[in-house]
Amino acid sequence: DAKTTQPPSMDCAEGRAANLPCNHSTISGNEYVYWYRQIHSQGPQYIIHGLKNNETNEMASLIITEDRKSSTLILPHATLRDTAVYYCIVRVGGDTGRRALTFGSGTRLQVQP
Amino acid sequence: NAGVMQNPRHLVRRRGQEARLRCSPMKGHSHVYWYRQLPEEGLKFMVYLQKENIIDESGMPKERFSAEFPKEGPSILRIQQVVRGDSAAYFCASSPPISGGPSSYEQYFGPGTRLTVT
Numbered sequence: 558d559a560k561t562t563q564p565p566s567m568d569c570a571e572g573r574a575a576n577l578p579c580n581h582s583t584i585s586g587n588e589y590v591y592w593y594r595q596i597h598s599q600g601p602q603y604i605i606h607g608l609k610n611n612e613t614n615e616m617a618s619l620i621i622t623e624d625r626k627s628s629t630l631i632l633p634h635a636t637l638r639d640t641a642v643y644y645c646i647v648r649v650g651g652d653t654g655r656r657a658l659t660f661g662s663g664t665r666l667q668v669q670p
Numbered sequence: 671n672a673g674v675m676q677n678p679r680h681l682v683r684r685r686g687q688e689a690r691l692r693c694s695p696m697k698g699h700s701h702v703y704w705y706r707q708l709p710e711e712g713l714k715f716m717v718y719l720q721k722e723n724i725i726d727e728s729g730m731p732k733e734r735f736s737a738e739f740p741k742e743g744p745s746i747l748r749i750q751q752v753v754r755g756d757s758a759a760y761f762c763a764s765s766p767p768i769s770g771g772p773s774s775y776e777q778y779f780g781p782g783t784r785l786t787v788t
Contacts, residue, residue: 591776600674600761600779601713656726657703657715658763658777 561645566665569639575632577664579645582626587649590621592630593658594641601644601660604630635668642666672697674764674780682786683752691747691783695764702745703763703777704737713761719745752787759784 562580569575581590591606605612605619607628612619618631632639644663648656675694683689695702704716715729719739730737734752739745749756763777 595713598759598782600763600782601777603776603778606776657705657718657729658713659715660705660713662712 561647561661563643563645563661563664565662566667568667568669569632569635571637571668571670572634575635575639575666575668577630577632577643577645577666578627579630580627581645581647584625584647585649588647589649590619590625590628591646591648591658592617592619593644593646593660594639595644595663596638596641604643635666637668637670640666640668674762674778676760676762676780676783678783679781680784680786682788684788685753686751689749689752689756689785691749691760691762691785693745693747693762693764693780695745695762696766696778699764699766699778701765701767702739703765704745704747705761705763707759707761707782709758716747749785752785754787757785757787 560583589606589608592604593601594604595601605614605617607619607621609621609625621628642663642665644660646658674696677692681689700721702719705713706716707713717730717737718726719737721739722741734750736748759782761779761782763779765777
């Protein structure tokens with residue numbers, strides 16, 4: 558799986574959009590970008606994933622650059638409950654994609670009141 | 671639809687005792703994963719199982735650790751002769767059977783079991 562690079566920490570004001578970047582310059586054509594988050598002491602929570610098109614669901618939006626070497630997770634209106642560590646994970650699709658998730662250090666997002 | 675369930679949520683064992691951690695996957699899910707998170711560290715994969723089969727145990731310590739996912743009942747992670755270094759949060763995740771496309775491979779995590787070895 559491609560290596561990812563994320564900033565170690567970010568702050569965001571409550572009610573504002575939180576934009577979390579991820580670099581994955583070695584991503585290959587059959588690899589997807591997944592985002593998970595871990596709120597303090599809880600199990601990780603799936604947020605969103607994408608291949609090359611931008612994606613949006615009820616939790617967040619995922620913007621993937623045209624060359625796919627980086628992406629941004631957007632939480633449109635951050636709340637205090639969004640304070641968590643956010644993990645960007647790149648992995649292949651298909652049956653091979655069932656392999657374990659490899660969690661890096663992630664970005665610790667602190668939403669400020 | 672209940673999520674992934676793990677029990678116990680907290681487990682205290684003395685050095686040398688055995689620890690058994692249980693994981694019930696989401697309804698309809700046939701793939702189970704175990705991860706360990708040491709204090710102040712990231713999550714590390716341990717083992718991936720399907721019903722009655724271990725698919726990938728590359729992250730399991732070679733000794734004292736074992737896992738199973740029987741045809742009936744929960745998946746069990748067993749740690750024999752626990753040591754203080756085994757103190758950690760153990761998370762289980764599950765994913766559904768193959769139905770095509772990457773969406774089938776999201777993993778849904780349970781709340782974890784916090785093991786403390788005294």
